[in-house]
Amino acid sequence: MNPRLKVAAACVVLIGAAGYAGYRLGVSEGASAMQGPSMAGATAAPGNVDPQTGKTVLYWHDPMVPGQRFDKPGKSPFMDMQLVPVYADGNSADASGVTIDSRVTQNLGIRTAEVKPAQASSMLDAAGNVAIDERSVQVIQARTSGFVQHVGVRATLDPVRRGQTLVTLYAPDWVAAQQEYLAVARLSQGDLSDAAKARMLQAGMTPAQADAVVRSGKLQTAQGIASPLDGVVTEIAVREGMTVTPGMTLFRLADLGQVWVIAEVPEAQARGITPGQVVTVSTTAAPEPVTGKVDAVLPDVNPATRTIKVRIVLPNHQRKLVPGMFANVRFQGGKQPDMLQIPSEAVIRTGQRTIVMVDAGAQGYVSTEIRTGHETDGMTEVLSGLSAGQKVVTSGQFLIDSEASLRGTSTRLASPTEPSAPAMPESGSMGQGAKP
Known part of the structure; x- marks a missing residue:
């Protein structure tokens, strides 16, 4: 073989040997670093009795790194804290609880x-919202065909008073019925006049409108439709110049003298609420709490919040409670x-x-x-x-649950049908550091 080739082969062998020796040295040093206090100058061994608690120590561990076990006390190589002992009575086969050293209890915040x-x-507080009492809602409809001459309210939520004119109509059928009555009234008094007045009512005029024609003796071409209550307008479906037909909705009105409060009560606590129960409602608008009564427990559960709606009837004489306002409801109960x-x-x-x-x-x-x-x-x-x-x-309940998971005890928080975390396998040799 060429001498030069021999020298090159010898160099390759030497370089490979040096690399392998360096690799083994690095692995050994890394293992020593992981073993931490378990390898350096051990003076205690598992099985010794802790002089402070009188309990037999199985091993030491870092609660923040549950996969590592050590065979003696000392400082954790992972965290700036002392290792914690694990006692035999906390990991015995018949143990039903988790024992935590008293020195650690305060640090864990238990x-x-x-x-x-x-x-x-006997009191229950729940959140709610003010709503319109739907029983007070009245619908104003056209009783005959006609033409809109004037609209008295032009925006929703405008307040109205009882007797206030909402809309003025020119109704040809009403004009014809009035003319018939006036013609009969000039000729005779008695049954014919009464029949002519009844004809006006059949045409859709109200008794007040018909009486106005009888008293004045004049044709009333423009007839107004008045509000039957004190409240607010919740819907307007008519404008000036429109043509209306019989049955057409013109307005919707609501009386705010009495309102509803819809309270959201947790379904687990709704069983104690009954209709007629006294409640106290507080709002930012009312200076003093208002007393009302439960009207009904509605068969409606909110799937997102798991709450049941409770409808409360509340007086609102001063009109300070308006729909949509937030309210806090307190349910009063008897002595328990x-x-x-x-x-x-x-x-x-x-x-x-x-x-x-x-x-x-x-x-x-x-x-x-x-x-x-x-x-x-x-x-x-x-x-x-x-x-x-x-x-x-x-x-600190879940910290205790984590400790129970480490020891494999029966005190896990999981239900019997839920798979619990597997217990950590025992270390093969306590003197060889940690095994995951």
């Missing part, structure tokens, strides 16, 4: 509240017996169950299924599942 019997509030109550923030609804995390002392935090009632002023009524004196977690 707060509890005691289950206490208290007087259940003492019931167990917990803060509403402690209640967790998974979709199939309603549960709370109970502080069971030495057993740790245990999930408990409950049945709830009314919710008022941040407190929820407990119908079953808890007893007075127990403590429920009001903050």
Whole structure:
């Protein structure tokens, strides 16, 4: 072989060996960095008793990096915090709760509240909107063919008074009926006059219009249609110069002396509301709350908010409540017996169950299924599942659930039919750092 080729081959072999040695050195250093405190100067081993708690330690871990386990205490290589011990009684086969070291409880922000019997509030607040009382709506229609000479109101929501002229018409049929009456009235008095007056009413004239012709004895060519109530105009379908036909809608009027309030009540709390129940309605326009009564619980559920509409009749003598105005409705109830109550923030609804995390002392935090009632002023009524004196977690429930997922305990928040997160496999060797 050529000497030059031999030298080149030897150089290639040396370069390859050096590269492989560098690769192995990098892998070894990376593994040492991941192992962190588990490899450097270990003076403690799993199975030792924690002198502060008297519990047997299985391993240490960083709660923020749940896939890593270490065989001794120390500072986490991932976060600027100390490793947390995991005790044997918190991961035993018969453990039903999650035990968290007291040193970590405050850092995790876990707060509890005691289950206490208290007087259940009989008041329920709900949001609502002012609406027109549809029973007060009146439709003004044309009773005969005619021509519009003058319109007294020109815009919707204009206020009108009882007796105010809304529109003035020239109706040929009315003119003919008046002429017939006047001709008969000049010739005779009695049955013929009465029949001629009835003819005017049959043509569509109101009794007041017919009486005006009888009193004056003159032809009334322009006939006005007056408002039958004090209220507002909600619809105008006629303008000057138009031709109207019998049955044509000219106006729609609404009386605002009494209004409706449509309140949105959560469907879980609507069962205690009955027609005739007294309510108090507050608005920004009314200086004082107004008292009204429940008219009906409407069979209509909002699929987005899961609320039921409750219709309330409210007096509005000063006309300060107008349609569309926001209102706060407070439903008054009778005296209720003492019931167990917990803060509403402690209640967790998974979709199939309603549960709370109970502080069971030495057993740790245990999930408990409950049945709830009314919710008022941040407190929820407990119908079953808890007893007075127990403590429920009001903050940090999902951190406890994450810890339960790590340990594979039965206190997961998921319902029995929901797949729970798989438990983390045991590390093959506690002295070899972490295994995901």
